[in-house]
Amino acid sequence: MKRRRNAIISLTAAVLSASLVYGMYELQRIQIKKEETVAVLVPKRFIGAGERLKESDLEYQMVPQGAFVSDMVVKLEHAAGKEAVIPLGKGEPLLIWKVDDYYLQPKRFESTFQIPKEYIRSISNGIRAGDKVLLYASGESSPSIRLYPEAVTVASVKTSGNVEIDNMDNPNLFSLAEGNKEQMYASRREANGMIDYINVNLTEEQWLRLDSLCKSGELKLVVAYSPLSLELLAGGEADRS
Structure with a gap:
């Protein structure tokens, strides 16, 4: 009877030992898989x-x-x-x-402003929605100045017929989102239409500065495309909060 009990104890110990070894193996395998x-x-x-x-x-x-x-x-x-x-x-x-969160929508402290046509001296025709642009004020009797140190986002560019300017077969926005610089360039080359209206995302302070400088007519805006649009492709979209 004693011999039988010892055999059962030995067998149980062997099973427990094997289970422990198998459990350790599984834990190690899971850990390696996670790594x-x-x-x-x-x-x-x-x-x-x-x-x-x-x-x-x-x-x-x-x-x-x-x-x-x-x-x-x-x-x-x-x-x-x-x-x-x-x-x-x-x-x-x-x-x-x-x-x-909201693509092309203004940030938390911004609004989308349409720049009046009479405020504008020139707009780069290569500009498309989603681009970053630099704004300059230029006048006949005043030195040209850059309005803001940072580039601002273009919400939309449209023709006089209120039609968004883009290449419908290869939209610029898709190329921008995909990080395809070559296709973005091709979209600009193939898009057709003169920009009559441009909407940009500005803070209230930025708009008030722009409006105060341009409403007299002595200074007008030069809207220039910024390569910052392409630089953002490498690191993803900037924080919009």
């Missing part, structure tokens, strides 16, 4: 440009550590509730610059 992969957010379905993302539209997917890039979204709060700037494919790792 080799990263959980990133992907859409569960195709998301069209302009659609607002809901939590139910997103899920986590593991990608190899070597394929992970810093632009990939890993936190749900960084994507849920935001708007898709370009179409998003099902199961495609979500990049932070592909979503925005």
Whole structure:
């Protein structure tokens, strides 16, 4: 009887020992797997440009550590509730610059102002919605000045017929969002239309300065395209809060 009990104890100890070894192996395997992969957010379905993302539209997917890039979204709060700037494919790792709170909308302390035509001396015809521009004041009897140290965002550019100027086959906004500099250049070359109206996002202080300088007619605006639009492509869209 004693021999049988010892045998049972030995067998139990062996089973427990094997279970412990297997458990340690599984923990190590899971740890190694975690170190080799990263959980990133992907859409569960195709998301069209302009659609607002809901939590139910997103899920986590593991990608190899070597394929992970810093632009990939890993936190749900960084994507849920935001708007898709370009179409998003099902199961495609979500990049932070592909979503925005309100694309081309003014920031928290800004408004969208249409610059009166009589305020303008010249506008670069290469300007498109989403670009950054520099504003200068120029006059016959006054030295030209730059209004603001920073570039401002163009909300829209339109013809006299209130038609947005762009290349309909290869829209500039899609090229901007995709970071495709070559296609952006092609879109500008192929787009057709003289800019009659330009809307820009300005703070109240910026607009009041512009208005006070130009309303007398002595100074007029020169609106110049800024390469900052392309620089933003490398690091994603700037913080809009």
